[in-house]
Amino acid sequence: MNQSPRPHQLDGHWYVANSSTRVPAQMHIMGSEVVQICDVGAHPLARCKGDELRVSPRLGNTPRQVELPGLGIFETRDHATLDAWLSQWQPSRWRGWVHALESRWRFVLLTVIAVIAIGYLTVEYGLPAGANRIAHALPAETLDRVAHEALVIMDRLQFEPSELPESRQAELLASFTPMLERFPELPLRVLFRKGGEGLGPNAMALPDGTMIFTDEMIELAENDDELLAVLAHEIGHVAHRHSLRSVIQNATLGVAYMLIVGDASATADLMASLPIVMATLSYSRQHEWEADAFAAQVLDDMGIERDAFVTLMSRLGEHGHDDDDTGGRWDQYWSTHPDTRERLRAFHDH
Incomplete structure (x- = not known):
């Protein structure tokens, strides 16, 4: 008497639907069209037609998942046998293309x-x-909020109240007014702060149009034309929204990093720290070229020599290198304003 042939089988593990329970199991071919899942004791666990199976693509030696709809998932590493079965039940010219390519x-x-x-x-x-x-595209309310929070943080962590006499501040603001009035579409204003050892001679622009000059920058300038040249440069940053663009780029890269590493808490930390990013951002090379070109045009239109900017920046470099007690103020300034000699030459010849 002839015995019927033993069914083909696949070894693996079985996961019952809606459960994380994992048990050793085998998948058997029952007849020509049906598969059956059995435990190691050969007790049936589930049954399904072969053409109803949903099988994950082969990728290297990672386990494949065979889903029996509504019943559970069978997981196996026996790729060759599984592919042979599928070629009979679910013929497809594209089967295994991922594995073929990555091999x-x-x-x-x-x-x-x-x-x-x-x-x-x-x-x-x-x-x-x-x-x-x-x-x-962002509304003015967003710019105001980001800039306000950034200024609050900088006032707490970086700046000290300005020690410039009120008469000198008023004199500077009067000198700045003709240039500021050239851009009525921009909500420009100038504030003064003491940079201290951390910032030294510096100037920066926030996205809402607020521009900050440190006392040290005012003291370093030999005349108001030099400060006007710096002001024109900072207006360029405001007009092109460089600070906000830098924050958006940093935030986007942070979110991309979160998606790659799968750390959702990083996104919340990033969003909470955006004002800090704003307070410590560095402009890109392209941003500086744009602000320089903007400033050069403004200076030309107002009849101010471009050398005013070049001279002050050069003096700033000498100041930072000559004064060992500044903590590298030149480097600190150019951490937010990169490209020194090449950039100054380009500004002069723009």
Whole structure:
């Protein structure tokens, strides 16, 4: 008497639907169209038609998941046998294409190169372009809030109250007024603060149009034209919304990092720290070129020599290097205003 052939089988583990319970199991072919899941004692656990199975694609040696709709999931590493079964029940010319591609080192190498290139182009060009659009689309209320919080933090952590006499502040504001009035569409204002050892001679712009000059920068300038040149540069940052664009780019990169590492708490920390980012941001090379070009045009229109800016920046460099007690004020200033000699030459010849 002939015995019927023993069914083909796959070894693996069974997960009951809506449960995390994992038990050793086997998948058997029952006849020509039906599969059955059994435990190690050969007790049936589930049964399904072969053409109803939902199978994850093969990727290296990672386990494959075979879903029996409404019943559970069978997990196995026996890829060859599973693929042989599927070729009978669910023929497809695309089956296994992921595994086929990732098994070819040339394709993997090209993929790595493509990912690096796309990442570079995104960060170098796509992200700045997107940040620029977003920054110019945000309402004034958003700019005011971000700038206000940034100023509060800087006043607490970086700045000290200005020690300039009120008469000198009033004199400077009067000198600045003709330039500020050239841009009625921008809500510009100037504040004075003491930079101290941390900032020294410095000037910066916030997205709501607030520009801050440190006492040390005022003292370093030999005349008001030099300060007007710096003011024109900072107005350029406001007009182009550089500070906000930088914050948006940093935030986007932070969210991308969170998505990659899967740390959701990083996003909340980032959003909470945006004012701090604003207070410590560094402008990109492109932002500085844009602000320089803007300032050069403003100075030309107002009949102010471009040398006023170049001279002050050069003196700032000498000041930072000559004074060992400043904690590197030159480096501190240029941490938010990069490109020194090359940039000054370009500004002079723009």
